[in-house]
Amino acid sequence: MEYPDALLIIRHNIYILRLEKRWSQEKLAFAAxxxxxxxxxxxxxxxxxxxxxxxxxxxALEVNLETIMKGT
Incomplete structure (x- = not known):
């Protein structure tokens, strides 16, 4: 997988995990x-x-690094 593609997947995973916790960007930022x-x-x-x-x-999201990297 290309490096830029991996970054797109990682940022999407962070976004999805944040939404699953029903957190705002502000709450994630504070927690992290x-x-x-x-x-x-x-x-x-x-x-x-x-x-x-x-x-x-x-x-902050209480997941492991593999979860953030899933799909890369």
Missing amino acids: DIFRSYTGSIERGETGPNTFVYFKIVK
């Missing part, structure tokens, strides 16, 4: 200790988070 605007830019594909931010998001 990142800026809300950064959460939005990740979901829109405007930026790709670094590994540290991925782990913060995974922890």
Whole structure:
């Protein structure tokens, strides 16, 4: 799979997991200790988070990294 395609899948997975928890971007940002605007830019594909931010998001969503990467 191409790198950009993997990023699209990861950001979509983050979006879906956030919606399943019925969380706003603001709530995810607070739980992951990142800026809300950064959460939005990740979901829109405007930026790709670094590994540290991925782990913060995974922890906040209470899933494992494999769940975020599913389909890549």
